Amino acid sequence: MDFLTLIQILDSSVRLATPLLLACLAGLFSERAGIFDIGLEGKMLAAAMFSAATAAITGNVWLGLLAGIGASMFLSIIHGLASITFRGNQLISGVAINFLAAGITVLVAQDWFSQGGRTPQLSGAGRFEGFDLPFADSLGSVPIFGPTYSELVSGHSILVYIAFLAVPATWYVLFRTRFGLRLRAVGENPAAVDTAGVSVVGLRYAAVAICGVLCGIAGAYLATALQAGFVKDMTAGRGFIALAALIFAKWRPWSALWTCLLFGFLQAIALRFQNIDLGVITVPVQLMDALPYILVVVILAGVGGKAIPPRAGGEPYVKER
Amino acid sequence: MTAPAIELKGISKAFGPVQANKDISIRVMPGTIHGIIGENGAGKSTLMSILYGFYKADAGEVFISGNRTEIPDSQAAIAAGIGMVFQHFKLVENFTVLENIILGAEDGALLRPSLAKARKSLLELEQEYDLKVDPDAVIEEIGVGMQQRVEILKALYRQANILILDEPTGVLTPAEADQLFRILGRLKDEGKTIILITHKLREIMDITDTVSVMRRGEMTATVKTSETSPEHLAELMVGRKVLLRVDKTPAQPGNVVLDVQNLRVRDEQGVERLKGIDLQVRAGEILGIAGVAGNGQSELLEVLGGYATGTGTITLNGQPIDLTGKNSDGRSRRANGIAHVPEDRQREGLIMDFSAWENTAFGYHHDPRYASGILMNNAAIKADTQEKMDRFDVRPPHPHLAAKNFSGGNQQKIVLAREIERNPDLLLVGQPTRGVDIGAIEFIHQQIVALRDQGKAVLLVSVELEEILGLADRVAVMFDGQIMGTRAATDTDEKELGLLMAGVTA
Numbered sequence: 002m003d004f005l006t007l008i009q010i011l012d013s014s015v016r017l018a019t020p021l022l023l024a025c026l027a028g029l030f031s032e033r034a035g036i037f038d039i040g041l042e043g044k045m046l047a048a049a050m051f052s053a054a055t056a057a058i059t060g061n062v063w064l065g066l067l068a069g070i071g072a073s074m075f076l077s078i079i080h081g082l083a084s085i086t087f088r089g090n091q092l093i094s095g096v097a098i099n100f101l102a103a104g105i106t107v108l109v110a111q112d113w114f115s116q117g118g119r120t121p122q123l124s125g126a127g128r129f130e131g132f133d134l135p136f137a138d139s140l141g142s143v144p145i146f147g148p149t150y151s152e153l154v155s156g157h158s159i160l161v162y163i164a165f166l167a168v169p170a171t172w173y174v175l176f177r178t179r180f181g182l183r184l185r186a187v188g189e190n191p192a193a194v195d196t197a198g199v200s201v202v203g204l205r206y207a208a209v210a211i212c213g214v215l216c217g218i219a220g221a222y223l224a225t226a227l228q229a230g231f232v233k234d235m236t237a238g239r240g241f242i243a244l245a246a247l248i249f250a251k252w253r254p255w256s257a258l259w260t261c262l263l264f265g266f267l268q269a270i271a272l273r274f275q276n277i278d279l280g281v282i283t284v285p286v287q288l289m290d291a292l293p294y295i296l297v298v299v300i301l302a303g304v305g306g307k308a309i310p311p312r313a314g315g316e317p318y319v320k321e322r
Numbered sequence: 323m324t325a326p327a328i329e330l331k332g333i334s335k336a337f338g339p340v341q342a343n344k345d346i347s348i349r350v351m352p353g354t355i356h357g358i359i360g361e362n363g364a365g366k367s368t369l370m371s372i373l374y375g376f377y378k379a380d381a382g383e384v385f386i387s388g389n390r391t392e393i394p395d396s397q398a399a400i401a402a403g404i405g406m407v408f409q410h411f412k413l414v415e416n417f418t419v420l421e422n423i424i425l426g427a428e429d430g431a432l433l434r435p436s437l438a439k440a441r442k443s444l445l446e447l448e449q450e451y452d453l454k455v456d457p458d459a460v461i462e463e464i465g466v467g468m469q470q471r472v473e474i475l476k477a478l479y480r481q482a483n484i485l486i487l488d489e490p491t492g493v494l495t496p497a498e499a500d501q502l503f504r505i506l507g508r509l510k511d512e513g514k515t516i517i518l519i520t521h522k523l524r525e526i527m528d529i530t531d532t533v534s535v536m537r538r539g540e541m542t543a544t545v546k547t548s549e550t551s552p553e554h555l556a557e558l559m560v561g562r563k564v565l566l567r568v569d570k571t572p573a574q575p576g577n578v579v580l581d582v583q584n585l586r587v588r589d590e591q592g593v594e595r596l597k598g599i600d601l602q603v604r605a606g607e608i609l610g611i612a613g614v615a616g617n618g619q620s621e622l623l624e625v626l627g628g629y630a631t632g633t634g635t636i637t638l639n640g641q642p643i644d645l646t647g648k649n650s651d652g653r654s655r656r657a658n659g660i661a662h663v664p665e666d667r668q669r670e671g672l673i674m675d676f677s678a679w680e681n682t683a684f685g686y687h688h689d690p691r692y693a694s695g696i697l698m699n700n701a702a703i704k705a706d707t708q709e710k711m712d713r714f715d716v717r718p719p720h721p722h723l724a725a726k727n728f729s730g731g732n733q734q735k736i737v738l739a740r741e742i743e744r745n746p747d748l749l750l751v752g753q754p755t756r757g758v759d760i761g762a763i764e765f766i767h768q769q770i771v772a773l774r775d776q777g778k779a780v781l782l783v784s785v786e787l788e789e790i791l792g793l794a795d796r797v798a799v800m801f802d803g804q805i806m807g808t809r810a811a812t813d814t815d816e817k818e819l820g821l822l823m824a825g826v827t828a
Contacts, residue, residue, distance in 0.1 A: 179428040179436070186414045186425050193412040196374075197426025197476075198397030312415065320376060
């Protein structure tokens, strides 16, 4: 494998890791506040459909992004109502959101565009194009650094940079701000927050809302940057992979970054090398495609150390009698 | 005359059909320690939760320093200078002490300046009140005594002038409790007002200035502590005369029933928790095991009760008992004639969501009276439970009620009835009266003594030294997995036992 191939695979890893990373951080906010969210998948899917549809209709990808965030937020608020206000079961609510999104996206897309549940192909201003960072061209000829910078670091869509900047931002918010302290506290012991005179409900809704925004960006990225339009079930389990990554990262932002990059890398390899010939045997493409999902199972089986979730996670907060 | 620090007028609160507080009025003068005593479920905690804005009263008014104050939420209570230390601490376990202290009382959107400021005030508070804590320690890694100090510091950091403590000594060792009382004395000297909720008469007598007694949601009396006696308070609490001392005749010890030689137990981490225990319990005597919690008493009960394994020799009435293998489980122990009232009745003694009659059958499912083949004879179990409940005065006497709906004392009676009525040769009892109200304590102690008088052997484990001294005939003190010494209960006192509990041998 030559250097340029490696750079291209890594470049592809970054692109594929982006939606995972956004969804993973979305889950991180929600779960750190004690609201388990297996509806990441559904929120991304809804965001993908509505962003692609809006971008297709208006021709403006930024309006598409807003629509995607709006759709995801709407589902987030449903999840918040079910699990915070009405103290319902968070897993059931999440499952319901996934089903709802899987059905309604195709239905709406078919109703609006009559293209078999797809949205029209996006192009031009209807899509997030990659943009070059300064000096990408002029530095391209410098050995090693040049291609690394111009191919790997530069040339992604704005959402990729947002996703990667969201990592230090998340870390900072969680561990260096008042909001972060309270958010982490409410996921560990909401009674401590309540007796300290801070609203448990308010904090949890804030966390769920942030989760909605990030999932919205993730979905919009899928349909308007990574691909050029929405197709049925295009999230392909990314929401669940993001959840597994979150567990493997032990609910920490920086670890989430590395884990998502690992998943992105596996997907990139599967895309790049269809059948890998190892001389003795040929690894079929199906196995390569399945790798990220196999890794999910391995992670959930507890490889990589014991992951301790936020202690109040999944439990609705009820004042004790 | 100065205005009371707190005055409550006509507070009422109902939870559904249960009237938790009925028209309660109380005045707490500034700079005093005011005790509120009452049995479990008397409404003490509800009243204080109303004061702290946790619940909203159905009727009544609150005056703080003479001013009528609305307390709709905890934020308002904190603003009014009220701090509360709950029975179950409200701390974030994986946060540091400092983070817990600033939570909700941060100075700005960023943490760094808040933490720095809190660190400084913590040092000042530490010096002012002699409250030592390590600001960077993580809560789950410090002991309960220290955690409680963090709770007190949390309140003081929020400028609390009135401190409410709900059953603060329930989780503390005697030494830690003494330290807490010293701190409370110090706070009082500095002009703070303290409300101490408890059901322990001794604490009330020791440190309060005034005491209010609650019974079934009503305030029955408020008296000066110096003008009352434990007997009088107990009567006010329970509504009848209560015997505070255990009434028993000297023991008539018979043959050795339980003989333990060189018992060793390792925990899951491989740490040796019992380091060669030798002890004997005779028929017709109560051997009390005293010690600070966590010195191996629990492991001793677990091995004898059949849910931990160990090495050594144990005989019951001369017959050896297996310490490992298939004949070392709880069912085998029961077959051997060992009954067990576990230390933690809510986790080990009962299934809280199951009804009283189901709980009564636990461990004795194979009893032919309860079952034939694979079928349970539920009607027989229910009838038996009903009789047990009547005999043990369990209130309310409804076999269908879930275990969690009974008070601590009545839960304990259900467990005790199940175990004692099996007519065991040896009864293991752990913390028989933890979280149990005075009226029930008297009854439970009487039952244990009655079993002894039938010539049975009783092994009693309790962290309450008073209980050990009152109930046991002989006292063995455990420290660090070993028995430091054994004394006749009549020949020793709290001071001598306290030294042994600390590992000091004369």
